[in-house]
Amino acid sequence: MVAQSEVPSVADERIGKPGLLDRLVVRPEIGSLLGAVLVFLFFSVVTEQFLSPGGVATWLDDASTLGIMAVAVALLMIGGEFDLSAGVMTASTALVTAILSTQLGWNVWLALFASLLFALGVGALNGWLVMRTGLPSFIVTLGTFLALQGLNLGITRVVTGTVQVSGMRTTDGYESAGFLFASTFTFGGTSFYISIVWWILFTVVASSILLRTRFGNWIFAVGGSALSSRAVGVPVMRTKVYLFMTTAFAAWLVGSINILRFTSVQANQGIGLEFQFIIAAVIGGCLLTGGFGSAVGAAIGALIFGMARQGIVYANWNSDWFQLFLGVMLLSAVLVNNALRRRAERVRR
């Protein structure tokens, strides 16, 4: 009682440093980091291969392409929008590159450039449609998702007569492009895919932009409150359109990595992946309502995916268990995020 009465009741929020827990808890990625450590420890103990160099290389690779997309999707979600076409875009960009270089005989570099333009165009269209109509991005990008899915299958069948494009290995410029997007490098006697480097690079750049630049400030602002942002002169439309284009760019990067590594692409690839991107971003601390989240968190979310997916294989469990794991992860992440947001948004009147 004595200790309590010593605390002044008026301005008590002004005194005393916030505890370590309080300061950590406002970091959006803290939950995912904790989850990643748990998953890592669990599979390290349960299986032998998980910690072997080859094992590490495998789950890092599994996480890498997912991670690139999750980081881009996280930026978009912080900006308050969704992109359901992101999954199928990874196939569309690969198909454009593959068809141009195998069927029309273009140099791979030229084909990659063309598919980049295509991706940025689709991204800009998504953003423009969402901003112009004021409709939820969920429904607009569901439209582009279905349209792209149809185009992927339709055009591939018309051009090749089948539902896949293959034969990248014999095209002009395959060697050099493959070196950039699909080669391996040796580190400590184990070979790792270069996609892991792309993933780390993309995460670092995205996180720096998000936290250290004006544009990053605008991403948080347009997601937190588009009207307030507009009122103080933030270019809301431009910011959001750029975010959709960033997601499309990431889809191009992942599509390019895939087509050059596997040298063939199925026309129905990528469907359903969009939810994995969103789940990884949410596990990484992104709010579904926008305005809050982390690029690093999304990368860690993807890492959890990769570790769990491969860990379950190493443990010789049925992969059905992965879905259960995913569901539990997602629910706990959403609950944690929600509690965090209430903490941040709580109004004292």
Added chain:
Amino acid sequence: MTSLIETTEIGKTYGSVIALRDVSTVVNAGEVTCVLGDNGAGKSTLIKILAGVHQHDRGSLRVEGEEISFGSPREALDHGIATVYQDLAVVPLMSVWRNFFLGSEPTRGFGPFKVLDRKQGREVTKKALSEMGIDLRDVEQPVGTLSGGERQCVAIARAVHFGAKVLILDEPTAALGVKQAGVVLKYVARARDRGLGVVLITHNPHHAYPVGDRFLLLKRGRSLGSYDKADISIEELTRQMAGGAELDALSHELRAAEAGDAG
């Protein structure tokens, strides 16, 4: 001296709806012009014209003597007209200093390597807020953790800091308790004393009268008149707002309320 803002018989229609017609008033430096009216009186339409959200289609709008029609809020801002909206003054999930500098972020470095100057951002925010008499312990805390009155004050301090000549406040006291409203009105007076022209929108004459120098009364899109403080008493202001038929009921209510306050 030319007025900061002068509207002459300004009007606006949305399709067949006449939202505002023939409204004339002035905003001078170091003075507070209060816009009073009930819901649907045209207050919002008027400030949206001044803030550049909508364009007027009748009459004229002069800013520092120059006839103008704003195409966007940004244009109004560039002319020194800053607007603080009731609910959307700030982004709750962002920190105080990021909100303070939103849209005008300080950067260092050059070209593609321009980064936010976070240290400067924090320091300037703290200084600007304390100059307005707002003392926050931590400018890194999310604005959502501030009270409604404090949020309005941050938005007002922001407008003052970025060199606004005219500050438009949309119902800054509407959602606030008595004490909080008093705090906000104090900052309104402080902004006025620093030489800004203030446009205060409210439907509460008791908030308007203590700080106001001029009162523009709107009803159903029309002006009931623009009065200097010397020409109108608070009783007359309240009577004008209520209108003849509703007056008896209102004065009865007020008497009951005053009796309640006294007791």
